[in-house]
Amino acid sequence: MSHGLTLAFQARTDFVDNGSLAAVADGVEVSPKLPSWPTVEPLLAVKNVHLEYATDKSIVRATYDVSFNVYGADRFILLGPSGCGKSSLLKSVAGFLPPRAGSIELDGQVVRKAGPDRVVVFQEFDQLAPWKTVKQNVMFALQASRTLGKKEASERAEHYLHKVGLSRFFNAYPHTLSGGMKQRVAIARAMAMEPKILLMDEPFAALDALTRRKMQEELLALWEDTKFTLMFVTHSIEEALVLGNRILLLSPHPGRVKAEINSHQFSLDSAGSREFQATAQRIHHLLFNEQA
Numbered sequence: 001m002s003h004g005l006t007l008a009f010q011a012r013t014d015f016v017d018n019g020s021l022a023a024v025a026d027g028v029e030v031s032p033k034l035p036s037w038p039t040v041e042p043l044l045a046v047k048n049v050h051l052e053y054a055t056d057k058s059i060v061r062a063t064y065d066v067s068f069n070v071y072g073a074d075r076f077i078l079l080g081p082s083g084c085g086k087s088s089l090l091k092s093v094a095g096f097l098p099p100r101a102g103s104i105e106l107d108g109q110v111v112r113k114a115g116p117d118r119v120v121v122f123q124e125f126d127q128l129a130p131w132k133t134v135k136q137n138v139m140f141a142l143q144a145s146r147t148l149g150k151k152e153a154s155e156r157a158e159h160y161l162h163k164v165g166l167s168r169f170f171n172a173y174p175h176t177l178s179g180g181m182k183q184r185v186a187i188a189r190a191m192a193m194e195p196k197i198l199l200m201d202e203p204f205a206a207l208d209a210l211t212r213r214k215m216q217e218e219l220l221a222l223w224e225d226t227k228f229t230l231m232f233v234t235h236s237i238e239e240a241l242v243l244g245n246r247i248l249l250l251s252p253h254p255g256r257v258k259a260e261i262n263s264h265q266f267s268l269d270s271a272g273s274r275e276f277q278a279t280a281q282r283i284h285h286l287l288f289n290e291q292a
């Protein structure tokens with residue numbers, strides 16, 4: 001299956017990269033100052049964001065001066081070691097964690113709180129209401145957010161449950177589903193909201209390797225189908241390369257931007273290729289501060 005993006009996309013990502021970032025096309029080149037091309041507005045603009053948590057004893061800095069842009073139909077990956085602030089950035093974009101400094105704008109509007117235009121899928125299998133059926137879980141989000149009335153919510157829920165292969169499970173309760181099926185419900189519920197950006201925080205990390213691979217295939221097939229905008233957190237280099245068209249590399253705690261990489265040329269089929277392995281190796285070096 002091919003999920004590479006068009007040449008137009010390639011040009012776009014190249015000219016919008018910040019010259020101060022190490023933009024590593026194919027994992028190798030640091031971008032020079034680029035020529036002035038027509039401007040394409042980002043869907044999501046994260047500018048100089050510092051994130052902090054105040055605990056009883058101290059202030060924990062989660063990220064330091066992080067900037068990046070996400071464009072429509074990007075599969076944008078946040079990749080970095082444990083504790084570098086990936087989930088915190090996702091939470092901040094979702095509107096749950098206000099930046100200590102800097103700004104986050106979605107479609108030109110400053111993000112100040114959570115909203116139905118940003119929906120998060122988490123890693124945990126207990127994201128679903130256990131007392132509601134699969135279909136009720138999907139409908140609930142649509143109705144509670146006043147996105148749709150009951151009839152339309154029912155139709156939309158069925159539509160997205162079909163898409164994730166759960167047509168036969170509308171009336172099942174979450175405890176009767178496997179981990180992969182629960183994640184499919186969570187994905188259907190999020191997609192049914194038709195958010196401007198779908199936020200995923202290591203959604204497949206708790207699944208066994210075979211199911212994880214299947215879910216990656218399914219997510220890419222969904223993306224081929226609807227070309228939604230995705231921001232996806234992982235600490236797996238392989239998962240980042242397979243799923244993403246652009247990858248932001250973050251340094252260890254507190255997270256800073258190390259580099260931005262174009263990875264649209266890779267697919268699940270290329271995972272064993274020499275180019276894929278070489279790029280994975282270079283990312284590893286970049287992440288851990290070794291000579292690339």
Ligand SMILES: Nc1ncnc2c1ncn2[C@@H]1O[C@H](COP(=O)(O)OP(=O)(O)OP(=O)(O)O)[C@@H](O)[C@H]1O
Binds near residue numbers: 053061088235
């Ligand atoms: N609620 C919180 N209170 C205090 N500190 C927190 C809180 N949540 C996260 N942190 C701290 O912020 C930093 C970034 O955490 P975050 O969970 O965003 O990292 P991460 O890159 O997603 O890690 P992982 O890959 O392990 O999930 C860490 O030092 C973490 O201990």
